[in-house]
Amino acid sequence: MDTLFTAPANRIRPERVLEAELQGRAILPGDVDYDAARAAWNLTVDQYPALIVVAESADDIAAAVRYANEYDLSIAVQATGHGVARNADGSLLIITERLNEVSVDATTQTAWVEAGVKWGAVLEAAQAVGLAPLLGSSPGVGAVGYTLGGGMGWLARKYGLSIDSVLRFEVVTADGDRLNLSADQNPDLFWAMRGGTGAFALVTGMEIKLYPVTNVYGGTLIYPAAVAREALQFFREWSSYLPDEWTVSIALMNLPPLPELPPFLSGQSVVMVHGCYTGNPTIGMMMAQAWSEWKAPIANTFNVMPFTQVGSISNDPQQPVPGLSSGAWLDSLSDELIDTVVQFALPNGGPPALVKTEIRLAGGAMARVPAETNAYSHRQERFILQTVGITPSPEAQQQVKSHTVAFKSALTAHITGVYPNFLEGQEKYEAARQAFDAAKFNRLRAIKAIYDPENRFSHAFDLTPKA
Ligand SMILES: Cc1cc2nc3c(=O)[nH]c(=O)nc-3n(C[C@H](O)[C@H](O)[C@H](O)COP(=O)(O)OP(=O)(O)OC[C@H]3O[C@@H](n4cnc5c(N)ncnc54)[C@H](O)[C@@H]3O)c2cc1C
Numbered sequence: 001m002d003t004l005f006t007a008p009a010n011r012i013r014p015e016r017v018l019e020a021e022l023q024g025r026a027i028l029p030g031d032v033d034y035d036a037a038r039a040a041w042n043l044t045v046d047q048y049p050a051l052i053v054v055a056e057s058a059d060d061i062a063a064a065v066r067y068a069n070e071y072d073l074s075i076a077v078q079a080t081g082h083g084v085a086r087n088a089d090g091s092l093l094i095i096t097e098r099l100n101e102v103s104v105d106a107t108t109q110t111a112w113v114e115a116g117v118k119w120g121a122v123l124e125a126a127q128a129v130g131l132a133p134l135l136g137s138s139p140g141v142g143a144v145g146y147t148l149g150g151g152m153g154w155l156a157r158k159y160g161l162s163i164d165s166v167l168r169f170e171v172v173t174a175d176g177d178r179l180n181l182s183a184d185q186n187p188d189l190f191w192a193m194r195g196g197t198g199a200f201a202l203v204t205g206m207e208i209k210l211y212p213v214t215n216v217y218g219g220t221l222i223y224p225a226a227v228a229r230e231a232l233q234f235f236r237e238w239s240s241y242l243p244d245e246w247t248v249s250i251a252l253m254n255l256p257p258l259p260e261l262p263p264f265l266s267g268q269s270v271v272m273v274h275g276c277y278t279g280n281p282t283i284g285m286m287m288a289q290a291w292s293e294w295k296a297p298i299a300n301t302f303n304v305m306p307f308t309q310v311g312s313i314s315n316d317p318q319q320p321v322p323g324l325s326s327g328a329w330l331d332s333l334s335d336e337l338i339d340t341v342v343q344f345a346l347p348n349g350g351p352p353a354l355v356k357t358e359i360r361l362a363g364g365a366m367a368r369v370p371a372e373t374n375a376y377s378h379r380q381e382r383f384i385l386q387t388v389g390i391t392p393s394p395e396a397q398q399q400v401k402s403h404t405v406a407f408k409s410a411l412t413a414h415i416t417g418v419y420p421n422f423l424e425g426q427e428k429y430e431a432a433r434q435a436f437d438a439a440k441f442n443r444l445r446a447i448k449a450i451y452d453p454e455n456r457f458s459h460a461f462d463l464t465p466k467a
Contacts, residue, residue, distance in 0.1 A: 006227035009062070013049055014026075018067045024056035024098065026418075038088070041140070042424065043322035049076070049085035054095045058170065058178060058204035061094060061115075063078075065202065066176035066457060068092045069395065075174075077202055079116050079142030083149070083421065085197075086459045087426040096144075099204065103131055110167065113143050114205045120311070126310045131210035134162040138315035140415050144203045148460075150195055150376050151422035152384070154273050154276035154310050155213065157247040157364025163194040165209040172203035172355020174452040178204070180412050192447040195436075198449050198460035199419050199444075203391050217284035218276040218313045219289025219302035221291050224267035228252055228342050234294050235273065235359070236333040244364035245279035246287070251359075252345035254352035264298060269346050275302070283466060301401070322398065323355075326404045327386035327422030328415040328434075329378050333359065335413050341385070344407035353403035356388040375444055377436045378417045386422040433459040 019026035028051060030295040037052045039045075050073060054062040060159045068075045076088035079096045104111045105318050106129040113122055113133075120139030126132055136153040138147055143162075151385035152160025159165070169190065179201070181190035192200050223231050235250040242248065250273050257267035273291060277284030281304045288302055305312070339375065346359035360383070367379050387407065389400030408415065416432040433441055448455075448463045455464055 001102060003461050011023070013101070014067075015109070018053075018063065022053065022056070022060045024060045027052040027054065027368070032234065037319075038093065039141075039320075040078060040084050040321045042081055042084060042323065043320050044425075045081060045084045045087060047076075047084075047089055048092070050090050051092035052093045054098060056098050058172065061202055062163070062172045062178055064092060064094050064132035065172050065174065065456070069175060069454075070250070074458045075202070075456050076250060077115075077198055077457075079145050080118060080140065081098040082138075082141050083145055083295050083424060084459075085423075085425065086460070088459060089110065091459065094143075094304045097206075099394060100256060104132065104210065109210045110207055111210055111307055112205060112207050115144050115203055119143050119146065119350065123308060123310070126210050127214070127306070130212060130214050131201060132213035132307050133208060133210055133308070134159055134165055136162075138316035138318070140316070140318050141207075143200070146421065147208075148193060148195075148197050148203070148204065148428065151421070152366070152419070154216070154218065154247050154313060154386050155211065155278060156366055157242075157244045157361070158278050160209070160365035160369060161210050161376060162345070163374060164366075166194060166206055167209060168207040169201075169203050170205045171203050172455040173201045174454065177305055181443050188447050190374075192242060192375050192444055192451075195420070196444050196447075196461065196463070199432075199457050201464045213278055213307050214276055215281070215304055216276050216307055216310065216446055217288070217302065218282040218310065219274075219300065220313060221273040221288075221297040221302065221306070222265075222289045222299040222362065223271040223273070223295065223297055225346055226254065227295060228271050228346060229338055231271045231273070231294075231415070232338040232341065232359070233335070236338075238290055242280070242361070245284070246277050247276060247364070248273070248275040249358050249360040250274075252342070252357045254345075254347060255336060256355065266402040269296070269352065273297075273422070276310065276313055313386070316390050322391045322397075323388055323424075324391050324400045324404070325386060325388050325422055325424045326408065326412065327384060327419060328381040328408060329417045330385055330411070331381070331414045331416050333383055334414070336402045337411065340407075340410045342402065344410065345387075353400055354387050354389045354407075357388075358386045358388075360384050360386070362410060375436065375440055377440055378419065381416055382417055384422070421436075429460075432463050435461065 100112040119135035
């Protein structure tokens with residue numbers, strides 16, 4: 001309550017006191033750059049934080065977290081906005097994009113990666129010395145956010161998940177302390193954060209392993225949608241004998257009409273077989289040849305490519321788009337399941353609801369890491385489904401949502417769990433029970449109760465502490 005002695009005009013807002021402590025900025029509703037700061041890469045996200053801190057350093061993050069404690073705000077964190085679970089409405093949103101240091105040590109084959117770094121920057125720095133990070137299909141995705149959910153990219157079957165290559169995290173805990181996490185330091189929190197998403201602490205940087213990959217044999221084969229069923233069956237057979245050097249996927253695509261696409265793709269439905277082979281390219285070429293012997297593709301981009309161009313395999317959009325992603329682990333690629341996938345992925349007497357339905361082959365090095373190593377679960381499954389719909393309007397959002405729900409309920413008998421990184425929005429927030437086995441889920445909640453009893457980090461998986 002204002003009194004005669006503290007007239008509103010003379011009172012300094014606490015956010016401005018915080019800003020004076022920061023190297024970075026504090027942005028409030030009404031500030032000119034509020035709208036730009038609250039935006040996410042996924043244009044569907046429309047969030048109204050009570051306060052946004054654009055951090056310049058780990059100290060800024062610690063100060064912001066202490067502020068959130070003092071004023072009882074929940075904390076959301078964003079590097080790029082590719083994987084928002086729960087909007088930052090009424091919260092403190094910490095933007096990490098300016099923590100963008102990457103340093104590579106060629107001798108130890110490791111990299112130090114700050115919280116705001118996108119994979120493309122790590123790729124560039126590592127490739128300059130003949131090394132590769134375990135990035136995913138898009139270099140525009142944030143390295144830390146991707147890693148906290150697991151991180152399954154084009155080297156995953158050869159070198160494993162990104163989470164299995166983290167040597168150390170530096171974090172700010174829910175009470176604003178800075179901690180080092182590794183196998184020797186705070187091992188319980190280190191265990192939880194490798195696969196448990198951002199529900200436990202805020203990562204300011206991570207040390208990761210790199211691998212000696214310079215060239216790969218990779219690309220995409222394109223077939224008409226008319227052969228989708230047979231292509232999925234052939235993918236099942238072909239993928240059953242692939243060595244770990246191959247990481248592969250098959251996608252049923254409904255491409256929008258776009259002037260930048262060639263006519264055979266613009267507005268068309270097609271099957272795309274993506275792959276990346278890290279062994280001898282001649283052998284990779286011989287193994288990919290099986291597809292051309294099965295049926296001649298409409299297009300074939302497979303080639304020996306510098307690993308710097310790995311993003312061209314999936315060719316994900318780089319610019320922000322409005323979209324909704326979902327997915328699940330599948331128990332098999334049975335004929336019955338394939339029929340359901342084709343039915344929901346391709347247009348069925350009307351415009352298609354989804355732009356992409358992809359099945360990736362898992363296993364390989366991902367499956368060889370002992371289950372107890374970290375929180376990540378579902379290592380033994382072989383096939384992971386991801387669906388993506390474009391949602392430029394609330395109606396489109398609703399349509400994609402209900403189509404995805406119907407798709408997943410038709411697959412219920414074959415779904416064995418979910419992979420955090422392929423979920424978004426409310427589904428992601430609520431999915432913790434399906435992402436982990438029961439023992440890991442309980443252990444995660446117990447660790448959450450120790451490190452974040454007030455549930456300050458409540459914008460990732462919902463792991464509300466045990467009462
Ligand atoms: C085009 C595209 C391609 C993709 N390809 C792949 C792929 O090949 N393989 C794969 O596994 N995933 C893939 N993903 C999923 C992606 O890994 C997740 O969406 C991931 O969460 C994105 O992280 P971000 O930091 O870019 O996004 P943000 O939206 O900025 O962050 C997502 C979440 O990560 C957490 N987080 C981020 N930074 C921190 C931090 N410093 N401390 C604590 N928590 C933090 C927060 O919970 C945050 O809500 C893809 C997504 C898109 C849109």
